Amino acid sequence: MPDTQNIVILTGAGISAESGLATFRGPGGLWEGQRVEDVCTPQALARDPALVHRFYDARRAALATVEPNPAHYALARLDAAWPGELLIVTQNVDDLHERAGARRLLHIHGELLSALCAACEARAEHHGDLPPGSVCTACGAPALRPDIVFFGEMPYHMPTIEAALAACDLFVSIGTSGAVYPAAGFVQLADHYGADTLELNLEPSAGSASFAQSRHGPASLLVPAWVDSLLD
Numbered sequence: 344m345p346d347t348q349n350i351v352i353l354t355g356a357g358i359s360a361e362s363g364l365a366t367f368r369g370p371g372g373l374w375e376g377q378r379v380e381d382v383c384t385p386q387a388l389a390r391d392p393a394l395v396h397r398f399y400d401a402r403r404a405a406l407a408t409v410e411p412n413p414a415h416y417a418l419a420r421l422d423a424a425w426p427g428e429l430l431i432v433t434q435n436v437d438d439l440h441e442r443a444g445a446r447r448l449l450h451i452h453g454e455l456l457s458a459l460c461a462a463c464e465a466r467a468e469h470h471g472d473l474p475p476g477s478v479c480t481a482c483g484a485p486a487l488r489p490d491i492v493f494f495g496e497m498p499y500h501m502p503t504i505e506a507a508l509a510a511c512d513l514f515v516s517i518g519t520s521g522a523v524y525p526a527a528g529f530v531q532l533a534d535h536y537g538a539d540t541l542e543l544n545l546e547p548s549a550g551s552a553s554f555a556q557s558r559h560g561p562a563s564l565l566v567p568a569w570v571d572s573l574l575d
């Protein structure tokens with residue numbers, strides 16, 4: 344990729360799998376233990392707030408038991424060294440990219456370590472459990488909820504992401520099944536704007552045919568090798 348200047352990287356649960364965090368789909372996936380409709384929709388939050396808050400409390404607590412893996416560190420190394428534009432768009436709500444040192448990073452589906460006020464939309468960093476009715480320090484309402492984009496809600500940072508896709512020369516998708524939009528459509532958008540496209544995934548994703556190149560294997564091997572090919 345000789346004339347690569349601007350890079351957009353999309354990551355999904357597969358990049359955190361080797362750190363020990365469950366993916367959503369596939370053997371042992373998060374959605375196997377739960378029904379999406381029961382824990383990741385506004386209706387579920389209204390119907391059974393305790394269940395939804397407990398689901399995210401458990402995932403937030405799990406963060407303390409895992410570490411970034413070589414794939415997270417490789418992307419952070421690229422972020423620090425890359426002279427052109429670079430944006431990591433993660434669908435993940437864990438903090439492993441941050442802990443590996445990534446800076447040019449956006450969470451399109453929210454973050455476990457953030458609480459959102461359903462009344463005033465203020466956000467605050469939050470560690471530990473977040474019981475329903477927790478009080479917002481900005482407005483005083485007992486309305487804090489997990490700062491997670493539920494199915495049917497608007498993903499975060501879309502204008503910034505779309506502008507980056509329009510300007511990129513290379514779009515790389517890592518560890519995602521291509522099952523959920525709008526992220527699953529980013530490859531078509533990047534391709535439409537003339538970018539080169541590369542998929543790094545354990546197995547072909549639903550969108551594999553849309554990528555100019557696909558490499559299959561564990562992210563902890565594929566991502567450091569890809570970053571080395573760009574930096575060395």
Ligand code: APR
Nearest residue numbers: 355356357360366367368434518519520523544545561562
């Ligand atoms: N290395 C690389 N890829 C991997 C690895 C690994 N070690 N392990 C699993 N994968 C791949 C799987 O093959 C799969 O294609 O990661 C992908 C994980 O897919 P999903 O479980 O569907 O996760 P993701 O694509 O991130 O889901 C997108 O769906 O449920 C919503 O909001 C949730 O952000 C999530 C979105």
